Amino acid sequence: MQLRGEKPSHIITPAIHLSKEDIGQTFSQRLTIPYTPQPEQLTAVARERLRSMFLTAEMGITGVNFAIAETGTLVLVENEGNGRMCSTLPDILVTLMGIEKVIPKLDDLPHFLEVLARTSTGQKLTCYTNFINGPRRDADIDGPRELHVVMLDNGRTTMLADPVLREALYCLRCGACLNVCPVYRRIGGHAYGVPYSGPIGSVVGPNLFGRAAALLPFASTLCGACRDICPVKIDIPRLLLHMRWKENFGQGAPQVEFPPDGVRSRNGMRRFARMARWPRLVRSMLRFASFLGRPFARDGYLKWIPGPFRSWTRGRDFPALRGR
Numbered sequence: 001m002q003l004r005g006e007k008p009s010h011i012i013t014p015a016i017h018l019s020k021e022d023i024g025q026t027f028s029q030r031l032t033i034p035y036t037p038q039p040e041q042l043t044a045v046a047r048e049r050l051r052s053m054f055l056t057a058e059m060g061i062t063g064v065n066f067a068i069a070e071t072g073t074l075v076l077v078e079n080e081g082n083g084r085m086c087s088t089l090p091d092i093l094v095t096l097m098g099i100e101k102v103i104p105k106l107d108d109l110p111h112f113l114e115v116l117a118r119t120s121t122g123q124k125l126t127c128y129t130n131f132i133n134g135p136r137r138d139a140d141i142d143g144p145r146e147l148h149v150v151m152l153d154n155g156r157t158t159m160l161a162d163p164v165l166r167e168a169l170y171c172l173r174c175g176a177c178l179n180v181c182p183v184y185r186r187i188g189g190h191a192y193g194v195p196y197s198g199p200i201g202s203v204v205g206p207n208l209f210g211r212a213a214a215l216l217p218f219a220s221t222l223c224g225a226c227r228d229i230c231p232v233k234i235d236i237p238r239l240l241l242h243m244r245w246k247e248n249f250g251q252g253a254p255q256v257e258f259p260p261d262g263v264r265s266r267n268g269m270r271r272f273a274r275m276a277r278w279p280r281l282v283r284s285m286l287r288f289a290s291f292l293g294r295p296f297a298r299d300g301y302l303k304w305i306p307g308p309f310r311s312w313t314r315g316r317d318f319p320a321l322r323g324r
């Protein structure tokens with residue numbers, strides 16, 4: 001993702017929107033190697049290029065999946081080995097964790113590990129489960145000489161104080177709700193504009209990242225697939241409705257907004273409702289728009305739309321209008 005200048009599009013599998021051919025092209029262009037779409041060869045290239053970086057890095061930075069209050073242990077689960085290399089090779093390790101990652105006891109951990117692996121990647125256990133108990137001791141053969149733990153609040157205590165929203169802090173970031181969400185599956189993670197996408201991202205996004213994500217709770221069909229799949233039974237549709245209520249409380253009709261251009265119309269929904277009463281008019285407008293867009297459509301999709309809708313095509317293609 002860094003080679004492509006992109007941000008992750010999924011909380012567990014950051015490059016899920018790319019095919020092996022896309023990755024082959026990226027490697028070929030950015031690393032000047034012959035093109036190959038073979039996963040084994042691509043992995044070997046990544047390994048060769050990254051290993052020397054890990055061996056010479058002075059500082060590693062990792063996240064934290066669980067922090068055990070009883071023992072002070074930081075637990076980091078992963079499948080690639082980069083977390084283990086970051087946490088054992090450099091002399092300094094900085095770990096970043098949201099304050100909700102703390103669980104009471106070591107005995108609680110096996111259950112969480114099992115639930116997380118099964119719902120995120122369908123494994124019984126991830127390939128690497130790292131336990132970090134502190135900086136390297138004299139008898140240890142590896143590990144950082146300095147360990148820093150950064151605990152982030154960033155709106156979490158405010159969520160905790162809200163009797164409805166606090167449920168969102170149960171989230172393990174397994175990604176299962178993204179995988180089943182009909183909206184996420186259609187538009188992808190980049191469209192959400194904040195690091196946490198999908199149904200749970202639409203709940204925690206406005207709380208952690210502020211106004212930039214304020215309208216995400218409205219971009220949901222409330223179908224409930226996320227609630228059904230969630231291993232910790234977070235009632236996400238209820239939280240989305242709560243967020244909608246909070247956003248519009250005391251403001252009358254919902255507003256239509258096209259971020260980040262700031263084109264807003266509080267009466268947008270009313271205008272749309274008035275127009276929708278005239279089906280013939282809507283059909284003629286659709287036919288006209290379809291005619292206008294035809295020269296710009298490629299394989300049934302528009303790559304760019306002008307005016308207030310251009311934010312949409314910045315993150316994803318738009319289906320070309322069909323006239324019906």
Ligand code: SF4
Pocket residue numbers: 170171172173174175176177178200226229230231232233234
């Ligand atoms: S809300 Fe539930 S399903 Fe979604 S990422 Fe969190 S734990 Fe997983």
